[in-house]
């Protein structure tokens with residue numbers, strides 16, 4: 030009995046973790062497709078028709094500023110390419126595409142990494158050169174996200190070029206997590222407000238205790254969650270695996286609430302306001 034339990038248990042854990050991974054990715058894909066639809070539906074028609082002032086129909090820090098041609102151009106490229114990058118990131122994680130269409134995976138990967146770096150550098154420019162920030166604290170928190178995107182993109186591409194596939198996959202996942210930080214932030218804000226039924230410990234400059242925890246947590250928690258997932262895969266301790274699995278389920282539950290909040294409240298509010 031003892032022997033068969035210890036033989037089946039690792040297999041069961043591996044299956045549970047793999048299924049959890051598929052479920053987590055399905056939730057993320059639904060939420061990020063919602064984000065892409067929002068970007069395209071809100072910014073697409075306003076930009077294509079030249080009605081740039083209408084970017085400010087939603088609450089933005091700067092958006093369109095009359096006379097600031099460079100800033101307006103940087104803002105437009107930032108938001109529109111955000112949709113392309115988000116879609117590209119999702120495509121990279123679909124195993125069927127990765128395994129069957131390897132050339133597509135390689136090219137889409139290069140485009141995704143280039144766009145993630147472009148958005149990170151463009152975001153830093155918007156925050157510190159254009160001055161688009163609500164407070165120094167919130168500006169620093171999102172800037173750390175930008176720096177982490179650049180730090181994760183470099184090993185991702187280097188390991189791919191050296192054909193070290195295992196390390197490449199790990200760094201690619203880390204890049205995906207930090208490049209999704211801006212999306213996780215919106216999900217976190219809505220999750221927090223819905224769970225508390227109020228914007229508790231938040232303020233109008235995004236520098237309240239909850240704002241700062243969510244701003245930094247929007248990329249640190251997904252990064253730590255990923256490491257927890259990898260360590261649970263490797264662990265031989267049932268206690269550790271149970272705790273890790275429980276934490277991952279809790280985080281995913283919170284994420285699902287936040288995804289529902291962004292898709293049912295936040296973005297419809299911005300679009301139909």
Ligand code: HEM
Nearest residue numbers: 089090091092111148149152153155156161171172175211
């Ligand atoms: C790489 C992933 C990123 C994505 C997908 C992304 C996406 C977006 C989107 C969709 C907007 C429009 C705001 C909205 O409609 O809610 C935006 C604005 C902005 N982003 Fe990013 N962004 C990313 C990274 C960054 C980074 C790393 C920074 C800072 C270092 C940054 C700084 C900004 C700023 C300052 C604005 C203008 C906000 C305003 O005027 O209200 N972004 N971003």
